[in-house]
Structures are given as structure tokens and as C-alpha cells.
Amino acid sequence: MAEATTEPVRLPPGPKIPKALVGIAFLTARHRAVRAIGKRYDGTFTVNLPIFGEAVVISDRDLIKDLFTTSGDLLGRATNLGTVLGPGSTFSLDGDEHRARRKLLVPPFHGKRMAGYEAIVEDEVLREIAGWPEGQEFETLQPMMRITLNAILRTVFGAQGGALDELRELLPPMVPLASRMAVLPTFLRRDLGPWSPWGRVQRSRRRYDEIIASLIAEARTDPAFAERNDVLALMLQARYDDGSPISDGHVADELLTLLAAGHETTATTLAWAIERLRRHPRLLSRLTEEVDAGGSELLQATIWEVQRTRPVVEATSRVARERIRLGEWVIPKGHAIIASITMSHLSERNFADATAFNPDRFLGATPDTHTWIPYGGGIRRCIGAAFANMEMNVTLRTLLREFEFGTTYSPGERRHSRGIATAPARGGRAVVYRRKDKSVMQTPSDAQRVSA
Ligand code: HEM
Numbered sequence: 001m002a003e004a005t006t007e008p009v010r011l012p013p014g015p016k017i018p019k020a021l022v023g024i025a026f027l028t029a030r031h032r033a034v035r036a037i038g039k040r041y042d043g044t045f046t047v048n049l050p051i052f053g054e055a056v057v058i059s060d061r062d063l064i065k066d067l068f069t070t071s072g073d074l075l076g077r078a079t080n081l082g083t084v085l086g087p088g089s090t091f092s093l094d095g096d097e098h099r100a101r102r103k104l105l106v107p108p109f110h111g112k113r114m115a116g117y118e119a120i121v122e123d124e125v126l127r128e129i130a131g132w133p134e135g136q137e138f139e140t141l142q143p144m145m146r147i148t149l150n151a152i153l154r155t156v157f158g159a160q161g162g163a164l165d166e167l168r169e170l171l172p173p174m175v176p177l178a179s180r181m182a183v184l185p186t187f188l189r190r191d192l193g194p195w196s197p198w199g200r201v202q203r204s205r206r207r208y209d210e211i212i213a214s215l216i217a218e219a220r221t222d223p224a225f226a227e228r229n230d231v232l233a234l235m236l237q238a239r240y241d242d243g244s245p246i247s248d249g250h251v252a253d254e255l256l257t258l259l260a261a262g263h264e265t266t267a268t269t270l271a272w273a274i275e276r277l278r279r280h281p282r283l284l285s286r287l288t289e290e291v292d293a294g295g296s297e298l299l300q301a302t303i304w305e306v307q308r309t310r311p312v313v314e315a316t317s318r319v320a321r322e323r324i325r326l327g328e329w330v331i332p333k334g335h336a337i338i339a340s341i342t343m344s345h346l347s348e349r350n351f352a353d354a355t356a357f358n359p360d361r362f363l364g365a366t367p368d369t370h371t372w373i374p375y376g377g378g379i380r381r382c383i384g385a386a387f388a389n390m391e392m393n394v395t396l397r398t399l400l401r402e403f404e405f406g407t408t409y410s411p412g413e414r415r416h417s418r419g420i421a422t423a424p425a426r427g428g429r430a431v432v433y434r435r436k437d438k439s440v441m442q443t444p445s446d447a448q449r450v451s452a
Contacts, residue, residue: 002070002326009323010330012056014045023050031314031342031415038343042328049262052078052317054338056329059343062348063327065370067318067339068378072098074324076217077380078317078336080212081260084178084184084201088250089257090383100240102379105254110236110385114390116229117155124150129402132432137406139427142276144267144395145172149259150393156258158219158230164210170211174204175260212252231258260420264382265312266279266391268421272310273303273396274405276357278430281407283359289402296393299400301362303392307374308367309357311341313420316376353399401438406431 005364014024025033028047034057037045043059053091058064067075072095082092093101107113124147132138153159153167178201181189185254189201219225226237235251244253261411277284283302290298320331331337335347346354351361352369375382382388408431 002066002074002324003328004074004322005254006323007325007330010328010331011054011335012041012044012329014041014047014057014361019048019050019099019165022047026050029419034314034340034342034433035346038187038340043340043343043347047072051080052336052338053334055317055338056331057315057338057340057343060327061344061368061370064339064344064373064377066326067100067337068376068381070318070324070326072379074322075318075337076321078319078338081179081257084182084189084255085260086249086253088247088253090254091257091261092253094320099379101246101254102237102383104238104246105383106241108231109385109387111386114386117387117390118394121147121151122156122398125395126400126402129399131404134433135406137429137431139271141267141271141423141427141431144270145264146430148263148267148270148391148393149304151232152259152263153388154230156231157212157215157255158228158232160233161216166211167208170204170207171311172261172437173209174201175256175263176394176419177201178205179260209252212246212255215350216248216251221245231255239437254257258384262388263366264418264419264421266388268312268418268423269307269310270392270395270413271387271424272312272400273306273392273428275413275424275432276306276310276430278303278405279412280357281408284405284407287396288400288404291397295364296389296397298359299393299396300389301359303389303396303410304362304367304372305357305359308345308351308372309355310415310424311374312423313374313376314342314422315340316373316380318380339373341376341377344373345373347371399420402435403432404435406433 038057038059044063045322046054046056046058048054058067064432076094077091077098079091082089084090089106090098092099128143132143149168149172153164157167159167177197180199181201189198190196191202193199194203205216215232216236219228219236222228227235232251232255235246235254239245277287287298287428288295288304315338317336318339320333320335323333324331326337344350348354413426413428416425417424
């Protein structure tokens, strides 16, 4: 655990390149830049970044453990996504307010609840794949984005009918535009009319708020309100320690946050899973055999290995609220500390033969939470981890049950940064054939139900 200190500042060494050049390297080739600098400085270095300023980048297991076990009083959030998602977003909260909100949000996303959402996800997968062409290559990223969008709108927003249709249209262009604008200086976020980017975000946001207000009103008058298990209904029923509810405005901000954090991240991981599986034919047939037999151990290990080798969020960060000691380093107040997920996952100290894609490494073993960190860690660990895991598991097992995948010797797809998530550059291309030998299992067996 990091501790507050009055010792003199002691930062790890790092490249002495001007901020603008580092900025260009991080914008154009973040993955390669981090790996190259990380290799040169053994996984821990100081770098001067645009937006963050001077930041300490870490990947060593002990430092990551210290970071993730440090109290929120010493380390604050370092993302400015909250500025576009609204003051009621988890991304806008810190300290006690953040703790109180997490306490209310964690139960709806608990692993045990996830089995209740599996049927909806499977329904969305079957609807999406009904139109997939046979025998011709196509990209899976957009189909995966539709599956994860619809799954979140139905299970988290509790949306159906006209509201579902309208949110499906409204949100896909609005969320990425708003996220891109979050990294721009505030003065550029000005409404310069209906065609300006911020003007478009604002107009969509007003319509979004109206739809959420009607979903909230409907939920409150629903005779089955108390039995509903969508996250919107659970948030409306939740109470802070002083008995007060989450305000309606904060519920709207939080739903948008859950969608922004959970939709693209899960879809890009699924596209990577397809990209990896097509290049590992032996694994593909073992997985099909396992799914047909009603098992899920190898599939779970495969999901973990896809997330290790192709993490879609490459880093997570905190800001020191005081001068702190982290391992041998003393970091001044206001400095950012970036846990590099990429470097941690590719470190030979953490994983033997780290660059190899080998799901067998996780058979009979659960990943260590301070080296396998695709969902970050500590008090800001991803709230939706169990939800994402369930969604990926249901999607992949349904695909394996329905299709035979064409395998390929072509080189792996390169990484392409989409702003929030890193996706396969060619969209996770696939070739599929409907299975004639399909062993029909419409209802998942208990062995297949998952909640990580
Ligand atoms: C494969 C899919 C996903 C990945 C890789 C992912 C990754 C992450 C990461 C790295 C963080 C930052 C954690 C930290 O700073 O320690 C995070 C935070 C968060 N994620 Fe996810 N996420 C995924 C899916 C989801 C889903 C499905 C949801 C909700 C439906 C979600 C909701 C959130 C929220 C609300 C936070 C902020 C937590 C906080 O600040 O307290 N994520 N996620």
C-alpha cells in the first residue's frame, strides 16, 4: 500500500524527449511506444505526457499491488470522461462520494446476478447472427457492437419497445463523439450550432435525458417494479446510508457511464477473440468439443488469455492527492500514476512465454489480480467485470455451437486505437459456416453458467 510521506521526491528515470514528440508517439503508436520505453527502463519509468503532464508508468507486480491497495484518500481518479458523462457519473466521483456510489452499484453487478441476464444475451446473439453470410469474409466488430449495445440497453437500462429502438439509434454516434471530446480542452467544448460536434452531443444528450426520464417514470409505475432485475430498477430502489436515493439526474449520468464503459470494451474483446481463434485451429476444435459436451473451463481460460494478450484498455491511471511513497519511489502531489496493463501482461516476470497465445496456462488456475489486470484493480476496479465475462462467455459459446469458423494462416491483425478501446485493425474478420452436426442445446446447463 502506498503511504503519504514528506521525503524528497524520487521519480523513476525515463526518456528525455519533448512532450510533443511523446504525444505524437502515444497518439500514433501507443502500444509500440509503451513497449519500447518499458523495455528500455525495465517496466517502470517517468514520462511527460500531453493531458496528464509528468506521469509515472508502472507494471511491476509489487508496485501495481501497492497502487491498487491504496486508499482513495491518497489516490484520486485521473480520467476526465466524467466531464462529458455528467456530474452523477462514477467517473466524476472521488473519495467518500465514490465509495458511497460503488456500494450501491456493486450488488446489481455481482457475479451471482449474472445468470439472470444470460437468456437476453443469447437472444441478442441469435438475432444478430441470423444474417451472417456463409463462406465469405466479413468483419465481426460491428456485429459485436450491436450485440453488446442491445444487451446493455435491455439488461442495464431495462429498455424495450420504442425507447429501446430510439436509444439504439441515438447512442452509437453520441457516445464515441462525446468520449473523443473529453480529451479536448474545455474551451473547444462549445455549442457552435447544430452542426458543431459539441452542439450535436448536446442535442443528443437532451433527447437522451427525455428518454431516460420516461423510462424512470415507467419503472416507478410498473406494478412489477420490486421484482424487476434490470440495473435501472435496482438503482432506483437503492438507498445511500442516510436513506436518500440516487437522484434521477445521477441515474441518467450513470446509465450513460455504464454504456460508455461497457459496450465498446466488450465488443472489441469479442472481435479479438474471433481474430485469435481463427489463427489457432486446434484450440478452436477443442473449444467446440467442450461446448458440445456442456463444459466451459477451456472457454473461460481462452477469454482470460485473449484479455491478457490483447487488452482493449491498455492502461489505467490515478492521481496522487498527497505526496506518496510507492515502493522505492516518492511521487509528488498532482502527479499521475499509470498502471500499464499492456506491459504487465507482456512481462516475462509475470507470465512465462508471455507473447505466446496459450489459454492452457489458465487451466486449473485463476489469474493473479495484480499481474492479470484487464479490468484494473482496487477501489476503482471495473464494476462490469462479471457482466462482461458473462456476455463474452454466452456470445462465444453460442457462436461455437452455431458455426464452424474458417481458420487462416494470415498474420494476426494489428492493433488500432478507437479512443477508448484498442480493436483489431481489420475489425476481427471471420469466415463462418453453419454447423450441420450441431448438438442442439438451447438452454445452458448449470456447468455452462458463468460468473467470474
Ligand atoms: C471486456 C470488457 C471490459 C473491460 C476490458 C473493462 C475495463 C475497465 C477498466 C480497465 C476500468 C478502470 C479500472 C481501474 O481504474 O482500476 C474500468 C472501469 C469501469 N468499468 Fe469496465 N471494462 C469492461 C466492461 C465493462 C462493463 C460491461 C461495464 C458496465 C456495464 C463496465 C463499467 C465500468 C465502470 C462503471 C467503471 C468505473 C469504475 C470506477 O471508477 O469506480 N465495464 N473498466
